[in-house]
Amino acid sequence: MAHLRSGRGRILALPAGLALTASLGLLPAAGASAAPLDEAPTAAVATNGPKMSYVVNVTGGHSTVKAVKKAITRAGGSVVIAYDQIGVIVVHSQNPDFAKTIREVRGVKSAGATRTTPLAAQTTTDIEAEQPLSAKEARTAAARATDEQDPFEPLQWDLPAIKADQAHEKSLGSKKVTVAVIDTGVDDTHPDLAPNFDRRASANCVTGAPDTTEGSWRPGPTESDHGTHVAGTIAAAKNGVGVTGVAPGVKVSGIKVSNPDGFFYTESVVCGFIWAAEHGVEVTNNSYYVDPWLYTCKNDLDQGALVEALARATRYAERKGAVNVAAAGNSRTDLAADEIVDKTSPNDTTPVERTIDPEVCPDVPTMLDGVVTVSATGAKGLKSSYSNYGLGVVDIAAPGGDSTAYQPPEAPATNGLILSTLPGGKYGYKAGTSMASPHAAGVAALIRSTRPHASVSEVKALLAKQADDMACTTPYDINGDGTADAVCEGGKRDNGFYGKGMVDALDAVRR
Numbered sequence: 001m002a003h004l005r006s007g008r009g010r011i012l013a014l015p016a017g018l019a020l021t022a023s024l025g026l027l028p029a030a031g032a033s034a035a036p037l038d039e040a041p042t043a044a045v046a047t048n049g050p051k052m053s054y055v056v057n058v059t060g061g062h063s064t065v066k067a068v069k070k071a072i073t074r075a076g077g078s079v080v081i082a083y084d085q086i087g088v089i090v091v092h093s094q095n096p097d098f099a100k101t102i103r104e105v106r107g108v109k110s111a112g113a114t115r116t117t118p119l120a121a122q123t124t125t126d127i128e129a130e131q132p133l134s135a136k137e138a139r140t141a142a143a144r145a146t147d148e149q150d151p152f153e154p155l156q157w158d159l160p161a162i163k164a165d166q167a168h169e170k171s172l173g174s175k176k177v178t179v180a181v182i183d184t185g186v187d188d189t190h191p192d193l194a195p196n197f198d199r200r201a202s203a204n205c206v207t208g209a210p211d212t213t214e215g216s217w218r219p220g221p222t223e224s225d226h227g228t229h230v231a232g233t234i235a236a237a238k239n240g241v242g243v244t245g246v247a248p249g250v251k252v253s254g255i256k257v258s259n260p261d262g263f264f265y266t267e268s269v270v271c272g273f274i275w276a277a278e279h280g281v282e283v284t285n286n287s288y289y290v291d292p293w294l295y296t297c298k299n300d301l302d303q304g305a306l307v308e309a310l311a312r313a314t315r316y317a318e319r320k321g322a323v324n325v326a327a328a329g330n331s332r333t334d335l336a337a338d339e340i341v342d343k344t345s346p347n348d349t350t351p352v353e354r355t356i357d358p359e360v361c362p363d364v365p366t367m368l369d370g371v372v373t374v375s376a377t378g379a380k381g382l383k384s385s386y387s388n389y390g391l392g393v394v395d396i397a398a399p400g401g402d403s404t405a406y407q408p409p410e411a412p413a414t415n416g417l418i419l420s421t422l423p424g425g426k427y428g429y430k431a432g433t434s435m436a437s438p439h440a441a442g443v444a445a446l447i448r449s450t451r452p453h454a455s456v457s458e459v460k461a462l463l464a465k466q467a468d469d470m471a472c473t474t475p476y477d478i479n480g481d482g483t484a485d486a487v488c489e490g491g492k493r494d495n496g497f498y499g500k501g502m503v504d505a506l507d508a509v510r511r
Helices: 062-072 098-103 136-145 226-235 268-278 301-319 433-450 456-465
Strands: 050-058 077-083 089-092 107-112 178-183 250-254 281-285 323-327 340-342 353-355 372-377 395-399 418-422 426-430
Touching: 050 062, 050 098, 050 268, 050 281, 050 301, 062 089, 062 456, 077 268, 077 395, 089 301, 098 107, 098 301, 107 301, 107 340, 136 301, 178 226, 178 268, 178 433, 226 250, 226 323, 226 340, 226 418, 226 426, 226 433, 268 301, 301 323, 323 426, 323 433, 372 433, 418 433, 433 456
Parallel strands: 178 250, 178 281, 281 323, 323 372, 372 395
Antiparallel strands: 050 089, 050 107, 077 089, 340 353, 418 426
């Protein structure tokens, strides 16, 4: 099967043909005081280069942003949007020296190109694929469903795995709580999503500036269905139709940040977090990494600026009351290792092999301070074969699915992947930490529903405290070939595979 290029599973494959649908330091600005605040260098400015996109991170308040905008214009840049709330400006420029030039302006903390290829020049042939729900499965599931279940709920082994089925007997969640799906777009016309969709908190952020045109948040006909699947896992309505979400009574919004080629660039993701923050979203789900770097290095002038902008955006969303939840990734990698070899970055031009220190080069946004990092488990409760892990990095575990050959579910479920909504009123299976993260986001939404006045830190603390302890899987030989596939470090209550344990939806609704 083909794979999503820019989701949590981009360019990654599971064994047995399983498809994936996939501490912050500040970089000092170069020559930060070289020019007066309201001036740009007076040398001739080239404007005949390829048009590139940049983020410029400003120090100081509104007056500084205003002055830096003038300097941007003088340096051959045009401002797309300025997020004064966090001092981040999105800029387009055809000056090949724009970043170098603007870094010399007083008041600029850092600046960098958000991609390694010109605007509108991206291209990819990798398309996400899913395993569709068969008509036979649908009929069988509907026949087995009880009066209290939606027709396909018997196939959702992931709900009882986190006690969501029991939680729903007490609470479905509050309509006053919204979870923003920052992703590839959400099809709000789906019959399982329409009852819970929050248009007010939805937008298209692909350009870096929000577009609220009706339906702009939906995926196009050739674009990924990833976000729609994620949204269903969180909040598919318990309405006698299709599947049931972890929190089927809460609202869900769609903030589209993936461009038509499937790339999640910094300016789009920054826009997504700011839009969520300004519209009162209680939880954000982030099942992707920010392109074009699988690991974005703070000690690189361009990449460091991207980390800074994204960290500012996630911190702002948290200050405004949002719990940010993110997928750990599908590379089977120990994110707590001293060194990691990255062979896939940059993924929008020609990748180069590099050895990185994950403390210096984090996987963004999942490794940013304050973000809840979620690893994936399969139907047998073991770390999914593809899931990243790491002691001190993974905060919590949740069902993400795995090859049925490795972790088959118990009947009546027949597929070890996660069943959820797809555009056009359809349903299908996917696997990945992309699918685990929305389970945790749904549980966070239930906590917020039960305790509407809880702070972000209190919700995160409850998410961890209520989680069911999961001891290390030792030895971890997921494919049964006699060789350990990963090493789990830590104790029963906190370890590299499962963090604080499996999310618990039932405890989340207990007062």
